[in-house]
Amino acid sequence: MRDLATEFEAERGRLLAVAHRMLGSRAEAEDAVQETWLRCAAALADPSARAEIRELSAWLTTTCARICLDVLRSARVRREAYPGQWLPEPVVSPLGGGPSSDGYAPDPADRAVRTEQVGAALLVVLERLAPEQRVALVLHDVFAVPFARVAEVLGTTEVSARQLASRARRAVTAPDVPRHTAGLAEQRRVLQAFVVATESGELDQLLRVLAPDVVFVGDSGGHFPAARRPVLGADAVGRLTLGLFGRTGRYAQRVRSRPVLVDGVLGLQMETTHSDGRPIRLVTAFAVHEGRITAIYNQLNPEKLAALVPLGDDDTWPPRW
Missing domain, CATH: 1.10.1740 (Rna Polymerase Sigma Factor; Chain: A)
Structure with missing residues (x-):
């Protein structure tokens, strides 16, 4: 034993x-x-x-x-x-690569080249799939498990397992799915521009960083106010972002932040205070494609963030890159 x-x-x-x-x-x-x-x-x-x-x-x-x-x-x-929108529990690790401090292996999603999706973008879109499709796609496309073994897991034939993965692949690459194809260097450049634009308080400047069809999804688990449906479009997402983190936003002057890897892609870990005095932890993940942000995933459900390492006094807003 x-x-x-x-x-x-x-x-x-x-x-x-x-x-x-x-x-x-x-x-x-x-x-x-x-x-x-x-x-x-x-x-x-x-x-x-x-x-x-x-x-x-x-x-x-x-x-x-x-x-x-x-x-x-x-x-x-x-x-x-589930109350409101659902987002996966993020795996947060420090910048610099290597295994995360919570025991998870380095994020494997960078191998999902056929889906062109990584990080939170992949996990969110996987929610669209039937369980059998999700298992087939994850095992084969992300972890390179042969279809013969995938069929064994699903209790079906190898041909059926291939069909399930193919349908899942089409679903996660559908036109309405936010694309994420940027490497870490491009992600850093775009997120730095996003923070600068947010700090400026100028909507026009922020719109240059957001894709026209950008989507904003927030998951509070019912603990804090959050939109019950995705916010769609650059203008609506830009105004929401400035209303939260701009110069006169809800959390202005009361935010600490740190750049981190969220499910293997660049994101932000933040801490602030709600208007009623309750502390709020946030993990924000981004999808980036062709130099613009195509999706923002804001996780603030405290039940999903309990394992986070607290921020320190040196972690300020705007974040230090």
């Missing part, structure tokens, strides 16, 4: 990344990985049973994916009752 546990721990970071990509929730991902270990320990405790598994990594991935599929099927009911 000690050897089996050692082998499992070597795979834990990757399994967490797989589960989080499928479920969009840190807590649910950790539960899925723990359940994977329990099934592993029950099935492979006997050395002879372990000897029959030639690739433990593949066996664990299949088991974890099946658990995630069951969770996804039941989660749809819970998501329908």
